[in-house]
Amino acid sequence: MLHEKDIEQIEDHGLTLEKVYRQLEKFSLGIPKTQVVTPASIGNGIEIIPDDKAEKLIAGFEKEKEKIDVIKFVPASGAATRMFKFLHEFLADYDAESESLNRYLRRKDSADLEIFFDSLNEFPFINEVRRNIRSRFPDYKKSNKGERAVFFVRAMLEEEGLNFSNLPKGLIPFHRYVKYSTTAFEEQLYEAAFYSTSRGEAQLHFTFSPQHLDAFRAHYKTIEKRVSNKTKKRFAITYSFQSGDTDTLAVTRDNFPFRDQDDKLVFRPSGHGALLKNLDEVDADLVFIKNIDNVCAAEYVEELAHWKKILAGKLLKVQKKAFAYLDLIDQGPLTEDQQNEIKSFLYKDLKIKNIPEQMDKVRALLDRPIRVCGVVPNTGAPGGGPFWVQDEDEQISLQIVETSQIDLSDPHQQAVVEEATHFNPVDLVCGLKNYKGEKFKLADYVDPNAGFISDKSVGETPIRALELPGLWNGGMAYWNTLFVQVPVETFNPVKTVNDLLGRMHRPNA
Incomplete structure (x- = not known):
């Protein structure tokens, strides 16, 4: 199916022939559906943190953040079309x-x-x-x-107008104040100053499309003074692009490589799962992840930051205990009581159901990236949610699962989905380093079977497209995952322009 010129095109794109053949194999064999066992719910995988504990977690975060590198990671690649x-x-x-x-x-x-x-x-x-x-x-x-x-x-x-059709969502005006309007990009900076700061500096990393970089840079020059004066913080902004070597081959409905009018192969971006590579290159101890369009007007940011700090404090508290146990294991040997204490921590604190007897396997479960995910009560909004999932080895774990990963034609799986009480607003705090301060290699913790195949089109021609395991679902399948309920007011995405009419996007509403 592939010719010499195809191989040259594949390599020029940053891909390998082996990768492309693996992609073709997935199209032919299909991707196994995720088996959801039961929804995560309050007391069954989702924690409600009372006020007294929340204040302690915030205090712990405020104390520790001055000693570590903290950054906010914002996927901002998409056009606002x-x-x-x-x-x-x-x-x-x-x-x-x-x-x-x-x-x-x-x-x-x-x-x-x-x-x-x-x-x-x-x-x-x-x-x-x-x-x-x-x-x-x-x-x-x-x-x-x-x-x-x-x-x-x-x-x-139109291009002769405000050109919203071609702008990235981050550069669309979202909020109107008395003297000026702000974009989603500016609101992300303002918000970061309340929690993603260390030693007087707010650090942010955005994933842009290359064609939008100059526009973001120019916009930042126009707002830098205003946002710095408002927050009394310095800003350190880095950026990256979705790599071409994460693209996937488009195929026909018969799973043959799709070719354009010039007889060239067609490659497509492989969804937000491709950004795992970008996240892996971020050098920080603690990373907040939040989508570009999930912002609110300035008057509501302090309450939102309150919950961000709770999630971060929870991560640091759990991470500190995990690090201490890893150090204890490595010093060894352990008493029976110590072994039981560590296994109890896996079960109670890290929500791991299947606890192995062998301490080397226990250690492997401890020595993984940790994420604390804010989840909100289900209001019918589209998107994935928190579930208990069983993998092919019959191991049960907490996962964020998109509905596209689930076989909704199976009555039992459909019933589990309908019982879901919470959904995923993409409100994550992540620990990317091990107890020795070394960065985890994030590709080692991906479930390669958690991607999905979707029907798309090129012009009028139907094609099939392959998406990599999503950044916060299959891309983090083998992380240690904790879910905490946060208020629905912390989730304010703008999927259509009319969402800007919501209260949280209206200053002084």
Whole structure:
């Protein structure tokens, strides 16, 4: 199936022939579905931390953070196109000359469009849109309601306008204050100053797409002084790109390599699991992970930071005990009481169900990256959730699982999913170093079978695409995982532009 020119293209892309053949094998054989045993729930894998313990955890974090390197890792690679999907459809579908806007809205029965057009003055970018309309559409005020709606959306999305169609989500205005508006990128900086700081400096690492780097750099120059003055903190920002050698081959519906009109192989980004390599290159003791669009207006940040510090304090407390036990094992020999104490720690504190008898296996379970994940009560929002999972060796562990990994045609698996009480907002605090201060090699803790195959298209042609094990699900399958309930108010993603109308995105709402 592959020719000499294909091999050359594969190697130029940073891949190897062996990797590509493994990918083709997964398309042909399929990827095993994850077996969920039961949802994690309060008292069964999810902890509620009472106020008195929370204050102690925060105090522990505040004390330790000045001795360690702390960083916030923000996946920020994606374009904002999906935020405006229903507006793109509106532009393609609506003819203002032949149909009134009200009639069109009734015919389409689109709640998204009705909410959007009823709330134009509430969006943080309203003034910028109006300025663009004045410069580009001189007949705006003389136009009918439908034409004005089209002009408004075009001013938002088109390259001659605000160009939201082509901007990364991090550079879209999210919040409007009295004198200025802020992007998601600026709000991530502001928020980091409240918890991701050490020795007066807030460190952040963003994963950008190469084509957006210059825009982020230019934007930072315009906001640096403002955010530094507001927070009284210095900022150290690093960035990386999703590596080409994590891309995967696209195939036809018959699992043959898909070729473009020039007869070249087509490679696709392999989802957020590809960012595990970027995370592995971050040199820090403690890493907060949070998606670029999950921010809130400044007045709510202090409460959000309160919970971040609780999660970090929990990680440091558990990690300290694990490190002490690893040191004890390595010094050896251990008494029977010491062995039982360590096994009890695995079971009670690290939520490990299958405790081995041999101390070398116990040590291996202790000596793994640790993550503490905030989870929120299930409100029907899409996304993965916390479950007890059984692997092919019949080992049971706590995992974050996406619904795409589960065989929902199996009535039992469907029933388990329907019983879920919490979901995953991507609110993680991670420990990336072992007790000797050495970085873990994160690729050693991935479940390679936790990826999935999805149906996509190139133009009008259907294809199949392979996604690597997700960064916070299969990519961290063999970490030690703890779940802590956090308030739903800490989760404020912006999946569509209308989400910006929510209370947590409205200063002084």
